[in-house]
Amino acid sequence: MIDRWMHKAAGLVAGGLLLAAGLAQAEDGFTLKGEPKIAMLYFDAKNDGGWTQAFDEARIKIESELGQKIQFVEKVPESASAIKPAAERFIARGANIVIGTAFGYSDSFKELAEKYPDVAFLNGSGTTNGHNLESFYGRTYETHYLCGMAAGAASKSGKLGFVAANPFGVVNWTVNAFEMGAREMNPKATTTVIFTGAWNDPVKERAAAMALIDQGADVIGQHVDTPTPQIVAQERGVYGTGHHRDLSQFAPEATICSAIWTWERFLVPELKKIIAGNWKPAPYGAFMTISEGGGDIAFGKVGLSEEAKAKIMAARQAIIDGKHLYAGPLSDREGKERVPAGSSLSDAELWQMDWYVDGVITQK
Template identity: 35%
Template structure:
């Protein structure tokens, strides 16, 4: 009997030991799992795609105004999270309203309208699509979901005027101009101020074409100025036709929008040029991250790089380059001396007194010519 009891005792002890080991083997994984924090399973961050639309007044192959804007669009399109589309050669007025509305209906997040005459059509469409962002170039109207923007291209025109004034021999410089609106008038005035900085007795003769883009008409305008004795041709036109006319006549030319020296290499002195890419990228980034603001007016100066002058032609003397570069350095510092008073109009009346500079509102509404311009604002 005792023997049986001893066997039972040993069996019980072994069972208890096996149970304890089994329990420990089951407990270890649970304890380890409890001690190690579980890694959170987070979904991949969703990348917001921004759809940006661009409306151009002339063909992008014009090598001019629309071409410069389209270089900016391409920079946006190169972004991984952005897509773009454009419509070129859109007339100002009803056609532009239809194009802008069509883009809004297709769900574009932001629409850039790049010509002055698109202003009223865009502000009308903006009211119909409050969730869409609208950006108008060169105008002044704005709303809760529409802002306007431009560059102080008049600063670059002033510098190119200095070059033209230094290079003319006849003292007569021609200017083929599109429409008599403040933007164009302001540019002519700034150019003339630059001309008279280096050649006080020179004059700038203006011919209106009443078109932004018509190479044949632009060329005819330049020829009429050349026939009138002008030996430098400047322009506020979208094509290189005026420069081609200048080269054919053995005269010099000042370009606009982009470096068009390849079209008239023997005549091209320099040009007032645009570089939209950084600001277009900056704008769509603001749309993407929710920091874009409507009802804003932005006017970028030469210090931002939005406006500048093209490289000088080989015929421009070194001393002329130095004088112009020194003025550019002042503008880069923020010293906007282009219209620093005293400034007189064509009739000799002081429009901007000595010691004063015009406000942006006054510049945006400029509708008079400075002393030295031959032509009318109509």
């Protein structure tokens, strides 16, 4: 991804390392000095097909909603030596709202927010927060649960594959949700996962997808940055579910469902709050549900019956209405109870997720 709060976020949430941000909520909120001028730092190229392109597409919608152009720069790597100069060039030109797009920007954005107290900072997939800084991310387990339902409905063998980057909490919760959704449609479904060790490595992603299909998987899910797993699925005549954007753009004959970002649904109202003045960032960052703008799903044009789509949309509505997917009783694949009846996982427990539900098979 670059959509990664990873296990570090768990420590930040659970350990209370954001005390300063919490104290700031008792004070007056942040107010811009002067007219708003927005700039964005992209981790990758704006047409990367995945994570960054989802932000760029949101930028265009935000410009329309707010009636102003947004400056941006592409390919800013997760290095302080690149992040700080890029942000400071925009600030020198008058930008007073800076939006980042990477987990690895977190520490640099914290330092920049302290250095420039009159500038508002937002960071997608970040982990740091403050009086003028807010990180934000979506609850991707919700959308991958729905895509898992699609996979379970489309699969003939019940054997699903999943290409993932790293076994961090933010990935593990999508893998588990995918399998849980699949079992809603096929109680015997299994999900075999191969971790590539990289968020963006088409070569490893291709090898992983090929291996999963060779092992019998007839639907390939993914939590990596490129559309490669979907492309391989189409080449091999199986189905797939995408991540970040509607990946049927790249594999129209394979992609049945994609977990997509809808960043503008969060950013437009949040930017309006900043512009209005007395903005108070969420002390531990914004962690959005489908209804709050974190993400959604997009169906492809193949692989699913209207009946299956109706069941998926009913499950989507239940989530919007407040259903918590990680509610008890829930055990892991070894039979250990992880969520007792009558309770559900906290956000801190979600970030720390290092276990898998029954039906998930992990391979390196």
